[in-house]
Amino acid sequence: MTAGKRGVRRTLRKATICLMTLALSSAPVLAQAPARVMSLNLCTDQLAMALAAPGQLTSISLLSRDPSLSAMHEEAETYPVNHGRAEEVFLEKPDLVVTGTYSLHNTTGLLKRLGFRVEEFSFIQTVETIPDDIRRMGALLGQDARAEAMAKGFEAELSQIESRQCGKQPTAIAFEQGGVAAGSGTLADSALAAAGFRNLAAEAGIAGMAPMPIELIVPQKPDVIITRAGEEDQPSLGAKVPYHPALRALEGTRIGPFVPRGTWSCGGPFTMEAVRALASLREDIAPCGETR
Amino acid sequence: MRPAVLNIILGLLMLALFVASMAVGPAELGISESVRGLFAGGGEAAGIIMREIRLPRALLGLGIGFTLGISGAVLQGFLRNPLAEPGIIGVSAMAAFGAVLIFYSGLAGSTLYALPAGALLGAVVAVLLLLALAARSGSTLTLILAGVALSSLSAALTSLVLNLSPNPFASYEIIFWLLGSLKDRSMEHVWLALPLMAAGWLLIALSGRAIDALSLGEEAAASLGIHMKRTRLLIVMGTALGVGAATAVAGTIGFVGLVVPHLIRPLTNRLPSRLLLPAGLGGAVLLLAADVAVRLVLPAGELNVGVLTALIGAPFFLWLVVRSRREVFYAA
Numbered sequence: 001m002t003a004g005k006r007g008v009r010r011t012l013r014k015a016t017i018c019l020m021t022l023a024l025s026s027a028p029v030l031a032q033a034p035a036r037v038m039s040l041n042l043c044t045d046q047l048a049m050a051l052a053a054p055g056q057l058t059s060i061s062l063l064s065r066d067p068s069l070s071a072m073h074e075e076a077e078t079y080p081v082n083h084g085r086a087e088e089v090f091l092e093k094p095d096l097v098v099t100g101t102y103s104l105h106n107t108t109g110l111l112k113r114l115g116f117r118v119e120e121f122s123f124i125q126t127v128e129t130i131p132d133d134i135r136r137m138g139a140l141l142g143q144d145a146r147a148e149a150m151a152k153g154f155e156a157e158l159s160q161i162e163s164r165q166c167g168k169q170p171t172a173i174a175f176e177q178g179g180v181a182a183g184s185g186t187l188a189d190s191a192l193a194a195a196g197f198r199n200l201a202a203e204a205g206i207a208g209m210a211p212m213p214i215e216l217i218v219p220q221k222p223d224v225i226i227t228r229a230g231e232e233d234q235p236s237l238g239a240k241v242p243y244h245p246a247l248r249a250l251e252g253t254r255i256g257p258f259v260p261r262g263t264w265s266c267g268g269p270f271t272m273e274a275v276r277a278l279a280s281l282r283e284d285i286a287p288c289g290e291t292r
Numbered sequence: 293m294r295p296a297v298l299n300i301i302l303g304l305l306m307l308a309l310f311v312a313s314m315a316v317g318p319a320e321l322g323i324s325e326s327v328r329g330l331f332a333g334g335g336e337a338a339g340i341i342m343r344e345i346r347l348p349r350a351l352l353g354l355g356i357g358f359t360l361g362i363s364g365a366v367l368q369g370f371l372r373n374p375l376a377e378p379g380i381i382g383v384s385a386m387a388a389f390g391a392v393l394i395f396y397s398g399l400a401g402s403t404l405y406a407l408p409a410g411a412l413l414g415a416v417v418a419v420l421l422l423l424a425l426a427a428r429s430g431s432t433l434t435l436i437l438a439g440v441a442l443s444s445l446s447a448a449l450t451s452l453v454l455n456l457s458p459n460p461f462a463s464y465e466i467i468f469w470l471l472g473s474l475k476d477r478s479m480e481h482v483w484l485a486l487p488l489m490a491a492g493w494l495l496i497a498l499s500g501r502a503i504d505a506l507s508l509g510e511e512a513a514a515s516l517g518i519h520m521k522r523t524r525l526l527i528v529m530g531t532a533l534g535v536g537a538a539t540a541v542a543g544t545i546g547f548v549g550l551v552v553p554h555l556i557r558p559l560t561n562r563l564p565s566r567l568l569l570p571a572g573l574g575g576a577v578l579l580l581a582a583d584v585a586v587r588l589v590l591p592a593g594e595l596n597v598g599v600l601t602a603l604i605g606a607p608f609f610l611w612l613v614v615r616s617r618r619e620v621f622y623a624a
Contacts (some may be wrong), residue, residue, distance in 0.1 A: 069460060177461030179476060213594075214476055215319040215345055219337035235395055235402035237468065245478045246344035258602035 008113040028029070033142020034095035034117075040084045041100035043266035046072045047137040048098055049079070050269055051147055058092055068230035071262035071270035086110045096140060125267035126190035127275060131155050132266060150269055157272055158183070158194060161279045166288035168224035172197040173212065174259075177228065178238025181212035185262050188226075192272065195278030196286075214244050221250055223285055229257030230234050256284075293559045295566055302556075302573035306354065309580035313350035314342065316587045318522030322552030329352075349474050350481045353580045355482075356474075356542055359489045359534035361575020362568055364549025365524040366496045369503040370527050373432045374554070374616055378535040379546030380609070381435060383418045386533075387539035388469045389446040390414020396457045406434075407540040408484055415536035418442060471598030472543030474583050492534025493572065499526040500565030509566055530568045545598045547605020548575050554612065578604075 036058045039045045045064040048057050049072050062083055064068055064076040082088045084108045087214050089097055097111060101120045111118050119140055121133060131151035138147020172260040173181055174188040182188035182199070183206030192199045201212050217225075227242040241253055258281050299552065315326060319341050329338030330347070360378060367376040378384050394400060394410030413600070425438045454462045502504050502523035505513035524602070552574040553567055560566045581596070586595040 063460070066460060168434050178464060211594075213318040215317050215341050218340050218345070219319060221337070232402070233398060234457065234462075235398050235406075236457070236459045236462045237395075237465055238461055239402070239459070240404075241476055244344070244476060245480065246340050249344055 019188055034140075036092070036094045037096045037098065037141060038082065038089060038092055038094035038096045040082065040089075041121070042069060043100055043123065043125070043245055043268070044098040044137070045076065046070065046268045046270070047121070047133060048141065050073055050150070051134070051138050051143045052141050053143065054143060058107070059088075067261060068228065068234065069262055070172065070239060070262070070267045071266075071268065071273070073262065086114075089116060090114065098137070098140065109220040124185065125187050126185075127158055127187070127194050127267070127271060130269075130271055132154055134269065135169040154269060154272060159274065161275055162194050162196075164279060164283070164288075168288070169196055169198045170282055170285045171200050171220065172224040172226060173200050173217060173222050174226040175228065175242045176209060177236070179211050179214070179241040180209050180238075181206060183207050187267050191259075191264055191275050191278060194275050196282045197278065214241070214246055218246055218250065222253055224258065224281065225253060226259055227255065227257050229259060229261035281287035293372060295560065295570070298556075298559055298570050299397060299573065302570055302577060306573050306576045306580065309577055310350050310354055310585065312542050312584050313353055313580050314346050317341070317346055318587075318591060344478060345476075347581070348477050348479045350580070352474055352477050352485065352542060353583045354576045355486050355489050356538040356545065357548060357574040357576035357579030359538045359575070360545065360548035360579065361552040362493060362496055362572035363531045363534055364501065364575070365553040365564070365567045366499065366527055367531065367549070368553055369567065370499070370506060370523070371426055372507070373426075373435055374612060375432060375436050375609070376551070377550035378531060379419075379544065379548075379605075380443070380550060381422055381439030383415050383422070383531065383535050384539050384544040384546065385443040385446035385450070386418035387536045388544045389409040389417040389450045390417070390536075391540045392450045392453050392469055396453055396459075396462055398458075404480060406419050407538050408488060411540035412488070412532060412536035414446070415532035415539070416528070418446075419532050423524065423528065442516035467596060468543045470544055470598040471602065472539070472545040473594075473596040473598065474542055475594055475596075477541060479607060483522060485537040485541045488537035489534045492530045492532075492537070495526050495530030495533065497568060498567060499523050499530065502526075503564040541596060542575070543596075545579065545601055547601045547609065548578055550612075551605050551608050554579055554608075 033056070035056065037048060037052060037056055038058050039048045041062045042061055045060040046075040049060065057079060059080040060082045065073050065081060067073045070076060082092075084107060089111055091116060095117065097116050097118045099118065099120055100107060100123045103231060108118055108120065121136070123252050125133065131154050134147050134151040134154065144170045172192055174192065175181055181201035184199070184202035185207055186209065187203050189199045200217070200222050204212065204216060206212060225242050225247060228239065247253065259274045259277050263270050314330070315323070321329065321338055321341065324340045326342055329336060329342040332339060364377045367378065367381070368374060377489070387410070390410035390413045391407045392410070395406045400406035400409070416479045421442065422435060422438060426435045445578045447470055451466050454466050454469070502513065505516045505518045506523070510520065553571045556570045556574050557567055560570060579601070583597050586597050586600055589595060
């Protein structure tokens, strides 16, 4: 049932992408790559850092330096940072601004009225949308070849990992902050599926990010509870929720930050590290054995 | 009503609501399943839900409600002020600020013990500040205004600390600290808070004779052999221990200590000491009932229990102000 639905969804998505590509290819080709690009959003920051030519990316958002959110926080230290304010864009006068559709609606509108070229990326990302996000960023930055290679590599490794699945599907719940679980349609959900896990939050009917009561998790006895990595030195009450004694009392449930920090806050080439880590965890819990 | 009868009725009501609190939750467990889960050991899901999720929640509802009720009663008696209550005079808010400051700064690692340590410190500072103010002027209004200022300041500082936290999600926890909740508490929280709260009840109970004498005025109390310094110390430490521990594990839950003593006082002989136990029991009844209600009204999102107590308590507070307006303004 779910597999069928997923298949339909994937076909639909592919059709949409084909249409989008058609629309894009019929648009007038840009004369040359923008020389000065500014990114205002954590997710576009990381895509741009991965693809831009030296000196092309003039500044990125402050959050990309946060190690708990940004997989590329070390690289982010080498760029100037902005705070997503329209004034900063005005002073910097970039040829292109890249940002997310979710954050900074007002800023984006203002910038467009002021005549800046703004490209928005959807905040709804899954492992299946990442290759096309990479290609789109590559096209915008004039780095098509580099982006195509990166996207191809991602797709190849993704299908290689997906092909390693073997029937046994351990169950998992991925917690973000404070008892909020990743449901269907999220990046975490797609990474879990690619690695061969069943996402109990999505099966419980949670769409997007929503709180999942501990009482409902206990009877399901998940094999794995994934917590946010990198909170050890940043105390919060929310970080303690996945370690509630009721969940620790479940025998055979592993609780921990199994995914390298920052790798699935945003979709990007680094998200493969999350999928890889999950796939090896899945093989550790439910080895395929002779059936493979 | 005779004191024993009143206490028995309130005690039975409290037990009934304790059982109700154990029976309500998103996992729909049958009665026999719940009872078996509670008393049989082992790793059955029903057992874990009852013992590790619902029992601590009900115990904390009872203990925190009792603390807030008895603290409200003793403060109203001691300060001879009908509007005194740990929430309104800023003790809860300062306790929350203390807990937030020590926990989120990471000074004590991420251990839960940082919470009561900080909260007790905050509560002691608040009570001492207020007593210093109230001692200088006996007016009802001074104390309440000082409490309002202290509450606002502490709430602002709490928000500031949470916004400055290195954890990008800490700011989501502002609502927990300003409008408390009993969601997702565990036995760890019970062991952390209950002994401290019980110590607070004991200290408050020891001050009973003194607050009776104080209702005749300070000089009359002194002539009856009441040691003012000792009484003050008992009440400061008792309230700070109780309210500090309660706030450390459940955030700021307001108005319970205000509403309950007023509802119950007409049923007693109006001696302040006779109000302490029934006010504690009544506080437990009110908080347990409110905590059951928040789980029934919005099962999915779950309202913070502090929202509900404020919805009940704030209009009550206004009514008290209107009723005692004349007295308040004369005193000012």
